[in-house]
Amino acid sequence: MAESGAVAQGSPAVGAAGSAPAAPGVAGAEGSGAAVGSARIALKKAQLRSSPRAKKLEKLAVYSSCKVRTGSSSASGALVIFVVHSLLLLACTLPDIYCECSQLLRKCILQMGRPAVEALESPPFEKPSIEQGVNNFVQYKFSHLPSKERQTIVELAKMFLNQINYWQLETPSQRRQRVPTDDVAGYKINYTRWLCYCNVPQFCDSLPRYEATQIFGRTLLRSVFTVMRKQLLEQKRKSSEPSSHEDTKKARVIGDIPMELINEVMSTITDPTAMLGPETSLLSAHSARDEAARIEERRGVIEFHVIGNSLNQKPNKKILMWLVGLQNVFSHQLPRMPKEYITRLVFDPKHKTLSLIKDGRVIGGICFRMFPSQGFTEIVFCAVTSNEQVKGYGTHLMNHLKEYHIKHEILNFLTYADEYAIGYFKKQGFSKDIKVPKAKYVGYIKDYEGATLMGCELNPSIPYTEFSVIIKKQKEIIKKLIERKQAQIRKVYPGLSCFKEGVRQIPIESIPGIRETGWKPSHQNAWPFMEPVKKNEAPGYYQVIRFPMDLKTMSERLKSRYYTTRKLFMADMQRIFTNCREYNPPESEYYKCANLLEKFFYTKIKEAGLIDK
Template sequence: MTQERSECTEDEARKSNVDVQELKTESLPKEKVDGSSTCGIYVQSDTQAPPPCRQAKRRRTSDSAMNENVSETEHREEKERANAPESVADEFNVPPKREKPAVIEERTGLIQFRVVTNDNKPESLVILTGLKHIFMKQLPKMPREYITRLVLDRNHWSMAIVKRGLQVVGGITYRPFPHREFAEIVFCAISSSEQVKGYGSHLMNHLKDHVKDVSPIKHFLTYADNYAIGYFKKQGFSKDISLPRSVWVGYIKDYEGGTLMQCTMVPRVRYLEIHDFLATQKRMIQARISSFSRSHIVYPGLDVFKQGKKDEKRDITSQASKVEMIVQPNEVPGLRESGWTPEMDELSSRSKRGPHFAVMRHILVELNGHASAWPFVVPVNANDVPDYYTVITNPMDLSTMESKLENNQYETVDDLVKDAQLVFDNCKLYNPASSPYAKCAVKLEKFLYERLPQWKQAAGLAV
């Protein structure tokens, strides 16, 4: 009995010990237990666990105090969550977006973003060495000595994604020019095993916010190869360089075969919160549209389509069934509110083409396809024949006839034939009878009047 109670006491004490550790961890303001921080600053926690309890009385006292502290902490946190929105998105009731693994891993402390330079500190050199190996592996065409020289250059800074144990999985090396208000991104790479977690975009957002906070830099410039152009476009970079050449020429490194791209940062935008910002903006625009639009209102369906049972046999061809299925447009909910008027139905029921459009279209196709139609396809060029429009006051050609037909300017076939006759008469008036143009007009005119009765008869028109 004594042995069982002793084991139970030790087990419960160990459980109490773990719970107290978790309570102390939750009471920390921002820093992670493993030494990481959401802002990329490494903070080592020196919180130590209390010694194990071995007496039942002390265990009960510890459990009671712990439960009171936990209840008080949970009550305070619930009250804060209920009274204050956590973000702008919560304030405007924007539905949360599914977070990328990179965001979740940073929040849980699996990764952190470290800004380092060659300051001769051992930790910085370890991170820069790991970052150098990432660049060498992901950029095989770049000389190794060149990568090493730039990463370790004291004029360059690097933002690295670091896991526990200073394991580098990606990063960006850049050179700032504060007096020129721009920075050059020299290298950017993520480990191949980590490229599906959204590290690249999250890293760039961190870099933008960091550079804006610590310097007057407003622009990024970089030379991107063909494989990286798509990535940089997604991060807001463009091939259109708006920065004056006098600002950056001679300062950045020129790479053969690379494409120069620029990104101009928006001062008031927090890029790590860009999703909430855009979602809130979209919601406000939709709310503004809904204030004077009715497109968001959903009306119930028509009951007329629900009548009858599936097993009922109905003669849908009967007049009674047809009458039952008739629905007046003004009875459809929301149709009149959308701006519908009876005149709209009349306009939509009108035929866009005349009754003789098909036959007239066929006549024009036949005329254009004739071997003698080439002088009459387009209007006469006044530059080639300066006095033509002085002699011919009412010109006509086949392309003009096609335009008039498409615009419903011919009511009957005879109207079309009159314009065709005008083409022939103008040609014979301006050109001598022995000219090739006049001969073409005679041949095409003969062809038209020989085939016209057949075309009319095929269309059911009086000959």
């Protein structure tokens, strides 16, 4: 292929009109345009095929006379050789490919035959094929594995074959530059065969199309495997890399504390020499509920294991002992539940249990059943043995269960809680507000008389087992920031004496020193309107909004005594809400903030008696 028409080597081919595909996983502008072009061609063909016979003959009549200026009976053979010769010379930019296909199809119309590219032999070109070789390899190496693991290997093999079938081969000229010592002549023949039988038929469906893995064998696999493996691993590495800090952090809010100060405080609270104090092995009164359990897990005192019974594998003695221990814990802690019922569910292969192990014995667990197709998990039993309660084990158990489900991409819990368990589940984030649609769980979960259905929606961004540690660190940061701010305030103000004179209340901002501390009142929905809209954050905003307004501009106008009448002030405030609703869609957060702040504004205006109620 000529360099002008070459695509990036090793990128998956797109079933479009031969255009350079976008990078794997990215719908590039070129790739999307090619897809549109391919769809347009397919639509045109479908319309022509559905036309009456007379219309079809009228279309074909344009090409029915021989356009090859030769009296030789070998004209058709020369044409085929010309097509193959052109491809072998790699004079196949997109227009060239279209031209050769057009001539080949014209010849087929003249001869009333099916299109076929000759002089390249007929597929398959090698035996065994790539597909057969991979299947033989899987059967030979992995046939001894259990059915579930073997099926995973089979799926991986299918993915590998699919990658080869849709892989865009590098041109011989690109290969010559990459591997100068390689046998380019052999690769050129295979490349031409791939072009004629696999690539071009993707967008020219009049030509017979074959899967590359079914017509090629070891030779092509060896020539493409190295570069394909390298680029797939590179693609996987890039996709697995976490986003940069700049990409993942939230947008800074106006009035945020400088990052330099945050970093300085962070270095202080994480430095043992800077946080001096009495050493103690006891937890503070303000420690999180799961702090003790987390420390014990870190020391290896307790362990967490997701276990379950299996009918496909030989039972593990330790697992069976743990299941019996769980059955005993649930039976003792849930006396109103029939023991036979507990045993049946604990040993049911469809149910799993997150078990809490201490000193080699079971002291608690959560029995659950996952419904991946419905998007939720039912929590059936949850208990910790009585002499190990009030140690944070229950909270830590639930946090481990949440992280387990986040890994398996199930983000909803449902459970029926009795009157004694409702308090526990509320502390773990459960509520009576069920997020799962009723049609998803009716008929799936077990209903219990006298119990309350509760649900919990998980946030995949939260590390639940470390959540309380993160909150604690945030509190320490805020505490240190407050201490630093207080240290900066040098002036001491006298106490308030107005209350001795009978005054019942005064505005907060009138307290001496309040404004100097940096205090400023702000409504929770006022954040989008604090400053003028930046052009780079809202493209085209100032083309849509002719008279922009914001709270900072209003504050400046207020200080400069611009508002000589009440109507001027209210007009500017109303303009903020109107502009927001005009530029943003109704479902946006900004639109909702405008509505809520407008309601609050007019409530305050009415309370002040500035407008009629």
